[in-house]
Amino acid sequence: MSEKTTELETSAEYLQSGVSVDINPPFRGIKFISNKKLDVNDTEKLEQEIPPGECLQFVIVGDLNIKNHYAHTFLAVTDKHIYGFDEALPEGVEKVSYGQLKSARVKRYYGNAMLVFTLPVEEGTDKKKINFLRFSYTEANLFDAAAGYISAIVSGADMTEELAIVKAALEKQFCVCPKCGRTLIRPGAPCMKCESKDAVIQKLGKYIMPYKGILFFCLFLSVITTAASLAPPYMTRQLVDDVLPNKDIMGLVGCVLILLFTHLIRHGIGTIRGYHLKIAGDRIVTDLRNDVYKKAQLLPMRFYDNTSTGSMINRISGDSNVIQSFMLRVTQEVLVQLFQLIGIVIIMFTMSWQLTLLSLVPVPFVVIGSRIFRKKMKPLYRRIWRTWSAVTSVLTDTIPGIRVVKAFANEEGGMKKFAFRNALWLETNKKASRITTLYPHVVNFLMSCGSLLIWAVGGQLVIRDSDMVSAGLLVSFISYTSMFYTPVNFFANFNDSYQQFLNSAERLMDIMDAEPEHNFAEGKHPEKIVGKIEFRNVNFSFDRSKKTLNDINFVIEPGDVVGIVGTTGAGKSTIINLLMRYYDHYDGQILIDDIDIRDIDMTFYRSQIGYVQQEPMMFNDTIYHNIAFGSPTATVEDVLHAADVANAHTFIARMPDGYDTVLGERGTGLSGGERQRLSIARAVLREPSILFFDEATASVDSETEHLIQESIEQLIRGRTTLMVAHRLSTLRKANKIIVVDRGKILEMGTPQELLAMKGKYYKLVQIQTMTEEIKKAKEEERFD
Amino acid sequence: MERIYIDNDMARFVRKDLTVVDMELADGRRFENLEPHRLFPVSVQDQFITLLDENGAEQAVIRDLKTLPKDQQEIIEDCLNEYYLIPKILRIRDFHERFDGLTLFAETDKGPKDIDIRILLKGFRMEGVRVMVRDINDNRYEIPDINRLDSLSRQILGRYI
Numbered sequence: 001m002s003e004k005t006t007e008l009e010t011s012a013e014y015l016q017s018g019v020s021v022d023i024n025p026p027f028r029g030i031k032f033i034s035n036k037k038l039d040v041n042d043t044e045k046l047e048q049e050i051p052p053g054e055c056l057q058f059v060i061v062g063d064l065n066i067k068n069h070y071a072h073t074f075l076a077v078t079d080k081h082i083y084g085f086d087e088a089l090p091e092g093v094e095k096v097s098y099g100q101l102k103s104a105r106v107k108r109y110y111g112n113a114m115l116v117f118t119l120p121v122e123e124g125t126d127k128k129k130i131n132f133l134r135f136s137y138t139e140a141n142l143f144d145a146a147a148g149y150i151s152a153i154v155s156g157a158d159m160t161e162e163l164a165i166v167k168a169a170l171e172k173q174f175c176v177c178p179k180c181g182r183t184l185i186r187p188g189a190p191c192m193k194c195e196s197k198d199a200v201i202q203k204l205g206k207y208i209m210p211y212k213g214i215l216f217f218c219l220f221l222s223v224i225t226t227a228a229s230l231a232p233p234y235m236t237r238q239l240v241d242d243v244l245p246n247k248d249i250m251g252l253v254g255c256v257l258i259l260l261f262t263h264l265i266r267h268g269i270g271t272i273r274g275y276h277l278k279i280a281g282d283r284i285v286t287d288l289r290n291d292v293y294k295k296a297q298l299l300p301m302r303f304y305d306n307t308s309t310g311s312m313i314n315r316i317s318g319d320s321n322v323i324q325s326f327m328l329r330v331t332q333e334v335l336v337q338l339f340q341l342i343g344i345v346i347i348m349f350t351m352s353w354q355l356t357l358l359s360l361v362p363v364p365f366v367v368i369g370s371r372i373f374r375k376k377m378k379p380l381y382r383r384i385w386r387t388w389s390a391v392t393s394v395l396t397d398t399i400p401g402i403r404v405v406k407a408f409a410n411e412e413g414g415m416k417k418f419a420f421r422n423a424l425w426l427e428t429n430k431k432a433s434r435i436t437t438l439y440p441h442v443v444n445f446l447m448s449c450g451s452l453l454i455w456a457v458g459g460q461l462v463i464r465d466s467d468m469v470s471a472g473l474l475v476s477f478i479s480y481t482s483m484f485y486t487p488v489n490f491f492a493n494f495n496d497s498y499q500q501f502l503n504s505a506e507r508l509m510d511i512m513d514a515e516p517e518h519n520f521a522e523g524k525h526p527e528k529i530v531g532k533i534e535f536r537n538v539n540f541s542f543d544r545s546k547k548t549l550n551d552i553n554f555v556i557e558p559g560d561v562v563g564i565v566g567t568t569g570a571g572k573s574t575i576i577n578l579l580m581r582y583y584d585h586y587d588g589q590i591l592i593d594d595i596d597i598r599d600i601d602m603t604f605y606r607s608q609i610g611y612v613q614q615e616p617m618m619f620n621d622t623i624y625h626n627i628a629f630g631s632p633t634a635t636v637e638d639v640l641h642a643a644d645v646a647n648a649h650t651f652i653a654r655m656p657d658g659y660d661t662v663l664g665e666r667g668t669g670l671s672g673g674e675r676q677r678l679s680i681a682r683a684v685l686r687e688p689s690i691l692f693f694d695e696a697t698a699s700v701d702s703e704t705e706h707l708i709q710e711s712i713e714q715l716i717r718g719r720t721t722l723m724v725a726h727r728l729s730t731l732r733k734a735n736k737i738i739v740v741d742r743g744k745i746l747e748m749g750t751p752q753e754l755l756a757m758k759g760k761y762y763k764l765v766q767i768q769t770m771t772e773e774i775k776k777a778k779e780e781e782r783f784d
Numbered sequence: 785m786e787r788i789y790i791d792n793d794m795a796r797f798v799r800k801d802l803t804v805v806d807m808e809l810a811d812g813r814r815f816e817n818l819e820p821h822r823l824f825p826v827s828v829q830d831q832f833i834t835l836l837d838e839n840g841a842e843q844a845v846i847r848d849l850k851t852l853p854k855d856q857q858e859i860i861e862d863c864l865n866e867y868y869l870i871p872k873i874l875r876i877r878d879f880h881e882r883f884d885g886l887t888l889f890a891e892t893d894k895g896p897k898d899i900d901i902r903i904l905l906k907g908f909r910m911e912g913v914r915v916m917v918r919d920i921n922d923n924r925y926e927i928p929d930i931n932r933l934d935s936l937s938r939q940i941l942g943r944y945i
Contacts, residue, residue, distance in 0.1 A: 068894065070871075070895035070897050071895065109866070110868040111923050112869035136869065137921045383944075
C-alpha cells in the first residue's frame with residue numbers, strides 16, 4: 001500500500017512540475033506527446049494542415065529554421081504523414097507521407113543538425129533525399145528518436161511500440177536540469193546544484209556537528225575573554241577621573257592588579273581556546289576532504305571527461321580549507337563579535353547616549369561599502385580560482401609527463417606556458433588585491449573619522465562642562481568606540497570571507513552533489529556470471545555533436561573469444577567502456593547472462609571482470625601491492641601464481657627487491673611490457689568470468705608481444721573474452737570477429753567467414769600481413 | 785598517398801546539395817559528393833578546408849579559400865555556412881547566474897538566444913579579443929571582438945572571463 005502511495009505521489013509531482021510529455025491539450029480529442037507547449041498559432045496550423053481522420057502522434061518543437069536562424073519550428077508526426085512547420089519554407093510547411101520515404105536520419109553538422117529523409121531510387125528523378133527540418137544540438141536527441149520512429153514505421157514496425165521509444169526520449173529530456181545541464185535523479189526532480197545557498201550552508205554545516213561540544217566550550221571561553229576585554233577602558237576612566245587626581249596609591253595598585261588579572265584571563269583562556277579550535281578545525285577539514293575524495297572515487301567517467309585534474313586537486317586541498325575557516329568564523333567569531341558589539345553599545349549608552357549616537361555615523365557608510373565590495377569581489381574570486389586551476393593544470397600535465405617534455409626538448413615551451421598562466425593569475429590577483437587592500441583601509445578611515453568626531457564633540461563638552469562629560473569618561477569612551485568598530489569592521493569584512501566561502505562551496509558541491517555512478521541494483525546479483533554478453537540496439541554519444549555508437553547489436557556466447565577490430569576512432573574501446581559501466585547514459589540494452597547490466601550490483605559486476613588496458617595504470621607502491629590491487633583477500637601464493645600465469649614472475653624475481661620493489665609514479669622503473677604483464681597478473685588474481693583486453697599489446701615489441709600473448713592465452717581459457725586489437729596477430733585465438741567502423745558494426749562472424757566475405761576484415765588482414773612481413777624482415781636484418 | 789592541395793583555379797566545384805559539392809580537377813579527375821569541413825573551425829575560417837567524401841575520407845584540401853575564383857569561393861562558402869552554425873553574439877541583454885549555471889540572454893546574428901552555460905566547465909575560451917562560448921548542449925557561439933561589445937555586455941562577460 002505504501003509503495004502504491006509513493007508511486008502515485010511521484011506521478012502527481014511529475015505532472016505538477018510540468019515535466020509530463022502530455023503537456024498540450026488533446027488534438028481533436030486525442031492525446032499526443034511533445035517536448036514543449038504549443039501556442040495557439042501552432043494549434044491553428046495543425047488544424048489547417050492535418051486532415052480529419054489523421055491521428056497526431058507526437059510533436060517536436062525545434063529552434064532553427066531552414067536558413068540557420070533561430071526560429072520557432074516544429075515537426076508533427078501523424079499516423080499517415082510527417083509535417084515540418086517552418087516559416088522560412090516557401091509554403092510555411094512541408095508534408096511527406098511514409099510511403100514516399102525509404103528512411104529517415106539526423107545529419108549532424110557543426111552546432112546544428114538536419115532531419116533528412118532518404119527517398120527510394122526512382123527512374124527519371126535525381127532527387128535522392130529531402131532536407132526536412134533544421135535544429136540545434138539542443139534538440140538533436142529528440143529528432144534522433146523521431147528519425148528512428150519514422151524509419152521504423154516505413155519498414156513496417158508497430159506504431160505503438162515505436163511511439164514508446166519516442167516517449168522515452170522525450171521524458172529523458174526532462175531528466176536534465178534546464179539551467180545547469182546536470183542529470184537529475186528522475187524527470188522533474190529538483191536540481192541539487194540549483195538549490196538555494198542556505199541549503200548549501202546547511203549541507204556543509206553538518207561537518208561541524210560532530211565537534212559541537214568543543215565548539216560550545218570554545219564559545220563559552222570566548223564569552224569570558226570578551227567580558228574581560230571590556231574591563232580595561234572602564235578601569236582607565238577610574239584611573240583618570242578618580243585615582244590620579246586624588247593621588248590614591250592604593251587605588252592605583254588595585255587598578256593595575258585588576259588590569260593584570262583581566263589580561264591574564266584574556267590571554268590564558270585565549271590560548272586554551274585557540275588550541276581547541278585548531279584541533280576542531282583540523283578535524284573538520286579532514287572529514288570534509290575524506291568525504292570529497294570518497295565522492296570523487298564514485299563519480300562517473302563523464303564527470304572526469306569534463307574536469308581537469310588540476311581543478312580537482314585545487315578543490316580537495318584549497319577549497320576545503322576555505323570552507324573550514326569560514327565554518328569556524330561563523331561558529332565562533334560571529335557570536336563573539338556580536339556579544340562584544342552588544343556589550344559595548346550598552347556600556348557606551350550608559351556613559352553618554354549623545355556620543356554613542358555620534359559614533360554610529362560611519363556605520364551606514366561601512367555597510368554600503370561592504371555591499372559594493374561584495375559585488376566587485378565575487379567574479380574576481382572566481383577568476384582567481386580559475387587562473388590558479390590553469391596553473392595547476394600545467395603542473396599536473398608536465399610534471400608526470402616530464403620524460404616526454406625532456407624527450408622533445410620542450411622544457412622551454414613548458415616554462416613559457418607556466419609563466420604565461422602564472423602571469424594571468426598574478427594579473428587577476430593584482431586586480432583583486434587593489435580592492436581587498438583598499439577596502440579595509442577605507443573602512444578603517446571611516447571609523448577613525450568616527451573617533452575624531454567623538455574627540456571633537458566630546459572634547460568641547462569636557463572643556464565647556466566637565467560635570468556633564470569628564471576627561472576620564474571621554475578617554476574611556478574613545479577606547480570603547482575603537483572597540484565598537486572592531487565588530488563593525490568584522491561584519492563588514494565578513495562578506496569577503498562569505499564570498500570566498502560561497503565560491504569554494506560552489507566548487508566543492510560540484511563534486512559532493514554530482515550524481516555518482518548509479519548502482520541501481522545494489523546488493524542484487526546472480527550467484528555467478530557465466531559470460532553471455534548481448535548488445536541490443538545500443539546507441540551512445542559522449543556529447544551531442546557526434547554519435548559514437550550507432551545501433552550496435554551482437555551476442556557473445558559464454559567462453560567465446562571475440563576480437564573487435566576497426567580503424568582508430570571506430571568505437572571499439574567505447575564498447576568496452578560501456579561494458580565496464582563507465583558510462584550509463586546509452587540507449588538500448590547491454591545484457592550479461594540475459595540480465596541488464598544496470599540491474600546487477602556494480603561492485604559485484606566489476607569484480608567479475610578482468611580488464612587489461614593499453615596503458616596499464618600502476619601506483620606508487622610495491623609490485624606486490626600493485627598486483628594485489630583490488631584483491632585484498634589474495635594470499636602471497638595467489639599473487640605468485642598470478643605473476644606466473646602473466647609471465648611476470650621471472651623478471652620480478654630478478655629484481656633486487658623482488659616483489660617489494662617500489663614502483664615510481666605510474667609505474668616508472670618498468671618497461672611497457674613489464675607493466676603490461678603486471679596488469680595481466682592483476683586481472684588473473686581476480687579470477688574473472690569475463691575478460692576485456694583493450695589493445696593490450698599495442699605498444700610493445702614483437703618479443704614482448706609473444707610473452708604477453710602466451711600469458712593471455714593461459715588466462716582466457718574457458719572465459720568469455722573481448723579483445724580490442726589493432727594487431728590482428730593478437731586475435732589468433734578468437735573464434736569470432738566484430739568489425740566496427742564509424743560507430744557501426746560492419747561485419748561479424750568467424751575469422752574464416754569474414755575472410756571468405758572479402759570485406760573490411762579481409763582488407764585489414766591483407767594490409768597487416770604485408771606490414772608484419774616487412775617488419776619481421778627488418779627485425780631479422782637488425783639482429784643478423 | 786600525397787595530399788592534393790587546391791589553390792587558385794585548379795579545381796571546379798558544382799554544388800550538389802546543402803553541404804555537398806562535386807569537384808573536377810584541372811587534370812580531369814572527378815570527385816563526387818564531397819563535403820567541405822574546416823580543419824581549424826575555431827582558429828582559422830578560410831584556410832585549410834578539407835573535402836571529405838561520403839565515407840569520410842579526405843580527397844583534397846583547399847589551402848586558402850581566398851585564392852579561388854570568386855564564384856568557386858562562394859560555392860564553398862555557401863556549403864560552409866550551411867554546415868557551421870556558430871552564431872555571433874552581438875549583445876548580452878541580461879544574465880542569470882545560480883552557482884555553476886549561467887544563462888546569457890543574448891542577441892546573436894541569427895536572432896535572440898538564451899544561452900545556458902556551465903561556468904566551471906569549458907563554457908568560455910578566450911583567444912586574444914575573440915571569445916568562443918560553448919553551451920550545455922555543445923552548441924557553439926562566437927564573440928569576434930569582445931572590445932566591440934557594448935559596455936553592459938562587456939561588464940557581464942567580464943565576470944566570467
